[in-house]
Amino acid sequence: MTALTGHLDWSRRSQLLVVLCGCLSLSLFAFSQRFNWWSMYPATAGPAASDDQIDAALQTAATNALGTAEGAIIVLDPKTGRIRAVVNQWMAFGQTFAPGSTIKPFTALAAMQSGLIDEHSRRLCHQHYVNGDFETVCSHPVDLPAFDTKEALAYSCNYYFGKLGERLDENAFRSTLTSFGFGRMTGANVNEDAPGKVGAAKWSSRAALGEGPYSQVTAAQLIAAYAGLANGGHVFTPRIHEAQNFQTRVAANVPINPEQRAVILAGMRDAVRFGTAGKSGLSSLSLHVFGKTGTSTPFRGFRTQGWFVGLASDSDGDSPAADTFALAVLVFLKRSHGSDAAAVSRPIFEEFARTREGVTGRVGDGKTRGSLSLSSRLPISPSATSPVSPVRVHLVHENVTVELPFEDYVLQVVATEGSTEAEPEALKALAIAVRTYALKNRARHEKEGFNFCTTTHCQRFQVAAGSVPTANRIVDAVRSTSGEVLIDDQGRVAEAYFGASCGGATANVGTLWGGDSPAYLRGVPDDYCAAMPHSHWTDVIPRAQLLAALRSDPRTDVGARLDDVSISRRDKTDRAELITLTGEKRMVVRGWDFKLIVGRTLGWQRLKSSRFSVQRKGSDFVFHGSGFGHGLGLCQEGAHVMAQRGVDYRRILAKYFPGTTITEDQGSVAERMAAPRPAPQPESEQWQADVLLDRPRNQPAAFVHSAAARLNLSSEHFRLGFSAFNDRRDIAAVLSTLENSRAELLRRAATTHAVNTLTIINVNINDTTGDFVGRTGQPWWAAAATRGNQIELQPLEVLKRRGSLQTALRHELAHVFIDEISRGRAPHWLAEGFALYVAGEGSHLSRYANGDKLTTAELEGKLLQARTAEEMRTAYAAAYREVTRIVRLEGEAGVWRRIAGY
Numbered sequence: 001m002t003a004l005t006g007h008l009d010w011s012r013r014s015q016l017l018v019v020l021c022g023c024l025s026l027s028l029f030a031f032s033q034r035f036n037w038w039s040m041y042p043a044t045a046g047p048a049a050s051d052d053q054i055d056a057a058l059q060t061a062a063t064n065a066l067g068t069a070e071g072a073i074i075v076l077d078p079k080t081g082r083i084r085a086v087v088n089q090w091m092a093f094g095q096t097f098a099p100g101s102t103i104k105p106f107t108a109l110a111a112m113q114s115g116l117i118d119e120h121s122r123r124l125c126h127q128h129y130v131n132g133d134f135e136t137v138c139s140h141p142v143d144l145p146a147f148d149t150k151e152a153l154a155y156s157c158n159y160y161f162g163k164l165g166e167r168l169d170e171n172a173f174r175s176t177l178t179s180f181g182f183g184r185m186t187g188a189n190v191n192e193d194a195p196g197k198v199g200a201a202k203w204s205s206r207a208a209l210g211e212g213p214y215s216q217v218t219a220a221q222l223i224a225a226y227a228g229l230a231n232g233g234h235v236f237t238p239r240i241h242e243a244q245n246f247q248t249r250v251a252a253n254v255p256i257n258p259e260q261r262a263v264i265l266a267g268m269r270d271a272v273r274f275g276t277a278g279k280s281g282l283s284s285l286s287l288h289v290f291g292k293t294g295t296s297t298p299f300r301g302f303r304t305q306g307w308f309v310g311l312a313s314d315s316d317g318d319s320p321a322a323d324t325f326a327l328a329v330l331v332f333l334k335r336s337h338g339s340d341a342a343a344v345s346r347p348i349f350e351e352f353a354r355t356r357e358g359v360t361g362r363v364g365d366g367k368t369r370g371s372l373s374l375s376s377r378l379p380i381s382p383s384a385t386s387p388v389s390p391v392r393v394h395l396v397h398e399n400v401t402v403e404l405p406f407e408d409y410v411l412q413v414v415a416t417e418g419s420t421e422a423e424p425e426a427l428k429a430l431a432i433a434v435r436t437y438a439l440k441n442r443a444r445h446e447k448e449g450f451n452f453c454t455t456t457h458c459q460r461f462q463v464a465a466g467s468v469p470t471a472n473r474i475v476d477a478v479r480s481t482s483g484e485v486l487i488d489d490q491g492r493v494a495e496a497y498f499g500a501s502c503g504g505a506t507a508n509v510g511t512l513w514g515g516d517s518p519a520y521l522r523g524v525p526d527d528y529c530a531a532m533p534h535s536h537w538t539d540v541i542p543r544a545q546l547l548a549a550l551r552s553d554p555r556t557d558v559g560a561r562l563d564d565v566s567i568s569r570r571d572k573t574d575r576a577e578l579i580t581l582t583g584e585k586r587m588v589v590r591g592w593d594f595k596l597i598v599g600r601t602l603g604w605q606r607l608k609s610s611r612f613s614v615q616r617k618g619s620d621f622v623f624h625g626s627g628f629g630h631g632l633g634l635c636q637e638g639a640h641v642m643a644q645r646g647v648d649y650r651r652i653l654a655k656y657f658p659g660t661t662i663t664e665d666q667g668s669v670a671e672r673m674a675a676p677r678p679a680p681q682p683e684s685e686q687w688q689a690d691v692l693l694d695r696p697r698n699q700p701a702a703f704v705h706s707a708a709a710r711l712n713l714s715s716e717h718f719r720l721g722f723s724a725f726n727d728r729r730d731i732a733a734v735l736s737t738l739e740n741s742r743a744e745l746l747r748r749a750a751t752t753h754a755v756n757t758l759t760i761i762n763v764n765i766n767d768t769t770g771d772f773v774g775r776t777g778q779p780w781w782a783a784a785a786t787r788g789n790q791i792e793l794q795p796l797e798v799l800k801r802r803g804s805l806q807t808a809l810r811h812e813l814a815h816v817f818i819d820e821i822s823r824g825r826a827p828h829w830l831a832e833g834f835a836l837y838v839a840g841e842g843s844h845l846s847r848y849a850n851g852d853k854l855t856t857a858e859l860e861g862k863l864l865q866a867r868t869a870e871e872m873r874t875a876y877a878a879a880y881r882e883v884t885r886i887v888r889l890e891g892e893a894g895v896w897r898r899i900a901g902y
Contacts, residue, residue: 051243054355059085061351062329065344071333072219074238075348078227078311078328080248081236083188085348091332094192096216100296101156101276101338102307103177103210103217105229105264108149110176111164112260119263122146124552124600129162134206136162137868140276145600146552153267154275156293156338158209165208173208174199179254180225180235182217187237187251194218210296223330226309228254229264230290232322262319268292268311269318273399277308277342283399285346286353287312287327288320293338306333308341312349327352391442392450393461401450409452409461410435411478416462417498418474421636423643427477429652432662433634434459436485436496486653486660488518494660495521498634501534502526503611503627504574506635506656511571512592512610520657521632523573528638534628539606541598543619549601550581556597559584565614565621567591575611575631592630633657714760717742722765730796731765734809738763741810745817748838749896761816763791769798779869783808786815810839818899825902829859832876833883834895841880854878 062073062085072092075085086092111117124146129136140155152160177183183198197216201207207214220238228235233256237249267275268290272282276293283289294307308331315324329348331341392403413434418427437459442451444458454461486494495509495518505525510517529535543562550556562583569578576591589597591610598607612625634656642652650662713720713731718738722731738761766772776785776792783804785792791812799805814835818826854862859882862875886895 054352055084055243057351057355058348059087061085061348062087065347066331069333069344070335071331071341073332073344073348074219074223074330076223076227076238076328076330078230078325079323080246081224081227081238082243082246082248083238083240084327086240089190090192092219093186093188093190094194094218096194096196096218097305097332098212098296098298099210099215099217099222100294100305100307101158101161101210102222102226102292102294102309103208103215104153104156104161104294105268105292106176106180106225107161107164107168107173107208108153108264108267109229109256109260110173111168112149112257112263113176114169114172116167117149117164119149119259122148123152123157123160123163125157125159126554127159129159131162131166131205134204134211135868135870136206136209136211149263150267150270153264153292154270154273156271156276161208162205165205168205168208170199170203170207173203177215179252180228181251182215182221182225186218186220186224187249188220189239189241193220196221210294219330219332222307223309223328224251226292226311226330227325227328228252229256229261230311230313230322230325230328232256232261234322265290265320266318272310272342274396276338277310278399279339280342280346282310282342282346282349285312285349287314287349288316289313289349291342291345293342295338304335304337306336306338306341307331308338308345310342310345310349312352326356391438391452394445394448394450394453395461396454406438407435407478407482410438411475412461413438413459414478415474416460418477418636421640422473423640424473424477425643425647425649425652426636426639427473428481428649429634429639429643430498430636431478431481432484432486432649432653433496433498435481436494437498439485440493440495481649484662486657487663488520489659494518494657496634496657497521497630497632498636499627499629499631500635501529501532501609501626501628501637502631502635503535503609503625504530505611505631506633507573507575507610507631508571509632511573511577512575512630512632514590520659523571524655524658526635526638526655528641529627529635532637532641534608534637535626537608537625537628539608539623539625541602541606541621541623543616543621545602546598546621547583549598552601553597555589555593556581556587557585558582558587564616567614573611573631575609715739718761718763720763720765723767725767726765726796730800734763734765734796734805737806737809738813741813745813745838748892749817749821759789761789761791761813763793765793766795768795784812786812786819788819789816791816807839807841811835811841814838821896822899822902826899827856827860827902828863829856829879829882830895830899832863833879833881834899836876836880837883837887837892837895852878854882856882 058075062075066073066087072088073086074083074092076083108117125138125140125144127138127142129138136158138155138158140157144155147155147157147160151157177198183196185193185195187193196218197213199214200216201213203214204212206212224235224238233254234250235252235254237251239246239249269288271277271293272280272289272291277291282291289310289312291308291310295304296307297304308329310329311325312327312329313320313324314326315321327349329345331344333341333344390403390405391409392401393409394401410431414427414431417434418430421427421430438452441458445451445453452458452461486496488494497509504527506523508517508523509515509521546565547558547562550558550562558581560583562581564580564582566580566582567576567578568580568588569576571577576594578588579591579594581587581589595607595610599605607623607625609625609627609629609631611627611631612623614621614623616622634653639652639656642655643649653660653662711722711724713722713735715735716739718735720731720735764775766775772782772785772792772794773779776782778785783794783799783802793799793808793812796805799808812835815831818831818834822831859875859878862871863879865871883895886898890898
């Protein structure tokens with residue numbers, strides 16, 4: 001079965017099915033009667049409802065949508081200001097709250113009006129924004145290209161708007177807010193009408209994010225302001241009134257540049273399509289919904305509150321005319337997030353569309369948008385009876401998730417990646433590589449509810465018109481190899497990468513991306529692609545352009561000037577493994593990362609691979625290279641030439657994946673697909689990270705100083721790993737602290753004999769924060785991490801600067817003892833709280849303590865679910881408080897005995 005979810009009107013859905021099936025009749029476009037995909041039954045149209053009937057339906061829908069949650073909902077006509085439904089009127093008009101990210105469209109408007117940005121202004125997100133004592137993180141996917149204004153709104157990028165707030169003049173921001181009615185009573189015909197606040201505290205960049213006491217708004221103010229943005233600048237007085245004899249009252253007419261309005265609306269449209277409100281399902285409705293989420297923290301509070309403001313237009317397009325907006329819905333939820341508020345709004349918009357058009361019939365739960373069997377409509381399907389279970393593919397551009405048979409997925413990827421390939425044996429080799437990759441990486445997006453996306457993050461899967469895989473050569477290649485996959489010498493499914501051109505030698509995955517390299521991915525020479533289009537290329541990049549690209553990423557930001565770019569180490573496949581950048585600072589970066597950073601800013605056609613040389617000529621840098629893409633595994637250009645010369649697909653794959661074999665047992669493939677997942681690692685085998693207790697002023701840059709050799713220094717109980725950049729006196733001091741701390745812990749833990757089995761403890765001092773994050777997978781704000789007898793430390797300069805080197809060493813060593821004594825079974829709250837206690841870190845925690853009294857179960861949950869440094873510090877403080885309470889009752893020896901009892 002094929003399930004489609006997300007927003008596609010009937011025409012686009014039909015196009016999509018034609019593309020996926022290859023043979024659906026174009027007569028599908030001739031359907032004259034609308035079909036509700038959220039129902040399993042066709043809709044029938046009745047007489048249109050009156051405004052009062054629609055109001056009643058909206059009131060019921062809003063009341064049911066909010067349910068027992070604490071919050072408020074307002075439904076408003078954006079063309080008149082008439083309130084069509086309201087739930088919890090007192091909270092909607094009479095209470096004020098921090099607006100969170102719902103203020104960002106007005107921040108963007110103020111910045112555009114001030115000339116600070118335009119629709120093309122881009123900034124690369126660094127994920128964490130810190131300014132003074134204010135710290136926040138971004139929740140959007142990592143490794144996205146630099147955002148323009150529209151994209152920053154769609155993803156609600158805190159880093160983008162935080163940096164914008166640093167440049168924005170307070171008067172410009174305040175003027176924009178007050179012009180839309182913030183800071184004064186709405187004039188609504190209700191008893192509760194709070195004025196809110198603008199400029200109630202000292203200006204800082206956090207105000208541009210809607211956080212802190214600077215701005216406090218009511219729900220009524222917010223929805224009236226958003227209606228003004230949509231309708232071209234008319235800010236109406238929101239009033240509760242029946243439709244008949246309603247008189248519109250204009251509170252203000254705000255001049256809005258149409259181009260600036262278009263940028264904001266486009267960002268709000270994309271927020272619903274794929275951004276912060278993407279999971280709400282609003283983009284699947286027949287209405288065209290524009291929206292903005294917001295999550296804020298109450299002043300002097302800590303539980304988040306969620307906002308969503310949505311606007312529905314009858315017109316398609318990213319910037320519809322003002323008179324096409326038919327409905328505005330605001331949802332405010334306490335103890336929630338903006339995405340939750342967006343989901344609550346959906347049944348209200350659904351009810352509006354249904355009742356306004358007089359549609360009757362069964363309405364489903366909105367979770368599944370119907371299903372069709374593709375196999376029955378796809379006579380070219382290579383394997384309708386494949387033993388491998390279906391896969392779910394998220395079509396990123398269309399924001400649709402499709403479920404289809406495994407072999408149909410393979411077919412579409414091969415049709416996308418091999419659309420220009422004419423050699424049957426090369427296509428067969430590609431089909432097996434695609435199938436093997438899919439089998440190996442089936443769980444790549446499991447947490448998001450699907451298996452694969454359609455970008456190069458997984459495998460390209462295009463559904464644009466014209467890519468229908470009807471070519472017999474592609475169908476035959478997939479069908480004839482159905483079920484065949486590559487396995488390694490131990491019978492495991494192989495890592496099967498493929499790329500356009502290796503340029504003369506395939507890449508070694510270990511030196512390209514880091515980590516271990518299976519024998520079949522260490523690179524092989526390839527003379528076959530030497531005469532192909534990408535065997536040689538030259539890129540000339542002006543120094544100013546290259547400098548701008550390098551400054552967009554902390555790993556390559558050398559400062560205000562760029563003097564030289566040189567390759568400091570190549571791997572055996574002749575790729576640039578390490579590149580040295582010289583400017584105001586000297587930095588070393590992986591060759592592949594350098595290629596990505598430049599390509600992300602200047603375009604992916606620049607620096608087609610990391611197999612290049614570089615030299616400076618005047619004010620330009622000249623790159624001579626070969627290959628296109630990462631170069632791992634199957635080289636498509638080389639495979640093409642081999643097939644032309646009569647080599648079959650088995651020998652092609654044997655060349656590019658030496659040591660692997662092809663299995664033809666489809667049952668074996670299905671068994672691997674259905675095999676149970678490995679059990680979670682025992683606690684002692686997972687990294688346990690410990691947060692820096694002091695707030696760093698800025699996120700550390702994840703750069704590499706140089707490719708200095710790693711050194712070791714050992715004592716009776718410890719083995720230290722470090723680089724030549726570290727001062728030997730510092731290393732000796734670290735070793736001395738560890739030995740002294742070990743002796744002290746042995747004395748303090750004398751009530752148990754379990755520590756006698758302690759082995760040599762390995763301590764690795766990372767050169768950079770980026771290295772630490774890469775080795776442990778922990779966030780940049782973690783001070784250190786421990787797993788078993790391995791301790792990973794942030795750079796010494798980071799720990800020394802924060803004054804936490806000594807305590808971090810004692811803390812991590814305490815973890816080793818606690819894990820050894822409890823056999824890795826001690827709960828997090830006890831392990832963390834006691835480590836803080838014995839490390840003497842209590843004085844650092846007082847500022848993070850709050851008055852909440854938590855059970856140990858609640859405390860355990862907070863430690864495991866903390867997503868930010870602030871949340872972790874607060875959880876630490878609570879754990880420390882609980883452990884000190886036990887110490888007062890039972891003594892320190894009692895805690896050691898508790899730990900030994902697990």
